[in-house]
Amino acid sequence: MNLSLDDIQQKFRGCGLKSTPQRTAIYRALVHSTAHPTAEDLFAQVSPTYPMLSLNTVYYTLGVLRKAGLVQEVNIGHDRARFDANLSPHHHVICLGCRTILDVMDPRLNRLTSPSGLPKDFEITNYQVAFRGYCGPCRRSPLLMAT
């Protein structure tokens, strides 16, 4: 993941998106992260360089990028939304202790066939596997384990 500012502007133009400093910075922070950050995480990361940045703009920008297909929302749990600029087909493993989300790129998981027992007229567009468990550090300090 090493996109230059020019690459990003290129990408924005290709999608018919205006290129603004805030938008570029937010997308860049997301592309360079593998942590599946929240809107607030991104706000905290970009804020120092753009002190006027509003959290609202982060939400708006993420919405725009999502509609443009540059960003996906990772739907883990019903708590706060987390975002991912990694568009290659992949899956996730979530630590129930620290809520870390790791990418799972195992190609075997991308070859699941349509499941049996579906209504015939249901059309599946994609699927995602979510593994849950506890990472090493969280296993060693079980005090913090969530229910």
Next chain:
Amino acid sequence: MNLSLDDIQQKFRGCGLKSTPQRTAIYRALVHSTAHPTAEDLFAQVSPTYPMLSLNTVYYTLGVLRKAGLVQEVNIGHDRARFDANLSPHHHVICLGCRTILDVMDPRLNRLTSPSGLPKDFEITNYQVAFRGYCGPCRRSPLLMAT
């Protein structure tokens, strides 16, 4: 799913849970549903028979039942929480139009092996496959399709 009131009281006692009319009614409504209802759905369903019921109690009860292992939260999207009393290992298919959640019982999905590329000390406790797409009715009225 045809649990009598006695069966439910039995089950509660087996888990060390007190048996109250509200708790029984809420669990019964959930057991008899395959719609993965929200707390408010359950409140609306049980309310007519218990006019004094508080939505708060529904949340509290669902929390108790979840901790007791009688109910699972189905983590689809980060919007409102939906609940499931079906404890047999199964997966879900979600219609992105009407947000319906259907059970997927295909046994092949319960035999996925641990994915490659995980940190060695990560311990996976379970996983869930979420298929997304559009059901027949939603495909035929694309006006309502969500982004």
Next chain:
DNA sequence: TCTTGTTTAGGAATCATTCCTATGTAGCAA
């Protein structure tokens, strides 16, 4: 029956996200 810890109802609080709106600006065309 008495006691006690749990459960309930209802109201207030929280907090992520969305809505509203005035101002700013990117990108295009003259």
Next chain:
DNA sequence: TTGCTACATAGGAATGATTCCTAAACAAGA
């Protein structure tokens, strides 16, 4: 280069699901 216009931004208010708080009710065991 300049001006226009639609889109973007900031900031404050509103929303809505969920949680917190507290007093009263009650299930279950002694």
